[in-house]
Amino acid sequence: MSTETAGSRLATAPAAEPAAERPRLLLVEDEPSLADLLTGVLKDAGYEVECAFDGQRALHLGLTRPYDVVVLDLGLPVVDGMDVLRAWRTRSVVVPVLILTARGAVADRVEGLDGGADDFLVKPFGLDELFARLRAVRRQHLDRAAHLPLPDGRRLDLANRTVSDLPANAPGHEAANVKGYVRLSERESALLAALAARPLRAFTRDELRERLFPYAEPAVVAVYVHYLRRKLGRSVIRTVRGVGYQLGGQR
Missing domain, CATH: 1.10.10.10 (Winged helix-like DNA-binding domain superfamily/Winged helix DNA-binding domain)
Structure with a gap:
């Protein structure tokens, strides 16, 4: 994520949703500074955010708690992000998942989307694009779940x-x-x-x-x-x- 984007948190975040309607978001990111930054901007944008810093914790949270959307890194400690995603899908966890990763090769994108992700965003990224993609995957999920x-x-x-x-x-x-x-x-x-x-x-x-x-x-x-x-x-x-x-x- 660019320094310019990281420094413009309040200006970039869209208007927050009312507290009663805040979507629940699981952020899976093992880099503490990025996790803190994303937690802040996502809360500013109206999400209720819970963090997991390794794949084992992410797997547990996804299986036991309800979320409206997940932002998932791939290079995670303990359990790789792709293994987490496959385990969720095998167990009928249908929450929309946006992969957010430094792995930008075409093969990585194909593996992620074939493995059950709804979208794929490569680091570094802009916050505006992150927010737009989150809105899009949630809309698509709601359309499928209608x-x-x-x-x-x-x-x-x-x-x-x-x-x-x-x-x-x-x-x-x-x-x-x-x-x-x-x-x-x-x-x-x-x-x-x-x-x-x-x-x-x-x-x-x-x-x-x-x-x-x-x-x-x-x-x-x-x-x-x-x-x-x-x-x-x-x-x-x-x-x-x-x-x-x-x-x-x-x-």
């Missing part, structure tokens, strides 16, 4: 908060179904989307409440799981004993 697959081929339409192709014999079919679609409340849709985005992962009740309903009563997650099962059938959400909830499997 319709999330559910068991039995059904799909969740996030924009309209509906589920299509409800089996005719599912509980709640007559009450909820409108022209082939089941309408969900905002909270029902948010909960189902969180589970559908990570279909292989079981979430604890506390994780889901903290992420989706931070100011609600402790029982709120169980209540909305009940509502979703009543509308979509019990198999749509699976209870994982001793853990919490996971998207249901095929019937």
